[in-house]
Amino acid sequence: MSENRRQILDMLAQGKITAAEAERLMAALEKEPAGASAAGADQPRRTEKLKYMRVVIDSVDGHGPTKVNIRIPMQLLRAGVRLTSLIPPQAREQVNDAMHKQGIDFDIGKLTPANLEELLEQLNDFHVDVDNDRAKVRIFCE
Numbered sequence: 001m002s003e004n005r006r007q008i009l010d011m012l013a014q015g016k017i018t019a020a021e022a023e024r025l026m027a028a029l030e031k032e033p034a035g036a037s038a039a040g041a042d043q044p045r046r047t048e049k050l051k052y053m054r055v056v057i058d059s060v061d062g063h064g065p066t067k068v069n070i071r072i073p074m075q076l077l078r079a080g081v082r083l084t085s086l087i088p089p090q091a092r093e094q095v096n097d098a099m100h101k102q103g104i105d106f107d108i109g110k111l112t113p114a115n116l117e118e119l120l121e122q123l124n125d126f127h128v129d130v131d132n133d134r135a136k137v138r139i140f141c142e
Contacts, residue, residue: 050141059135081116
């Protein structure tokens with residue numbers, strides 16, 4: 001156990017912080033890369049396993065404000081990839097043909113859990129931020 005975690009648990013045991021505060025501090029420690037400087041300069045890439053893809057939208061249209069907050073579990077993607085092995089070969093060919101017709105050069109038969117993990121690792125740095133007068137959209141992984 002790290003020294004920071006021990007200090008948080010000691011403060012909780014002494015009643016100096018609440019359980020909710022301890023939980024927030026622990027979560028912040030998990031997000032902080034090991035060996036990161038206090039100033040945060042040159043932080044290494046996150047190495048923890050991503051749990052969610054988030055889509056957050058705040059917009060204003062003619063009917064008033066709209067807020068959308070979607071959290072998609074990455075485990076859903078992982079399970080879906082494992083299920084592709086159950087797709088019959090003829091159906092796989094049909095899926096590949098349909099994708100080729102749309103200009104997507106992709107073979108669903110080559111999608112494996114290992115390939116997906118490589119793709120998900122690249123999502124560590126994935127952020128889309130769109131800001132304009134009427135809407136703010138954020139897409140990111142956590």
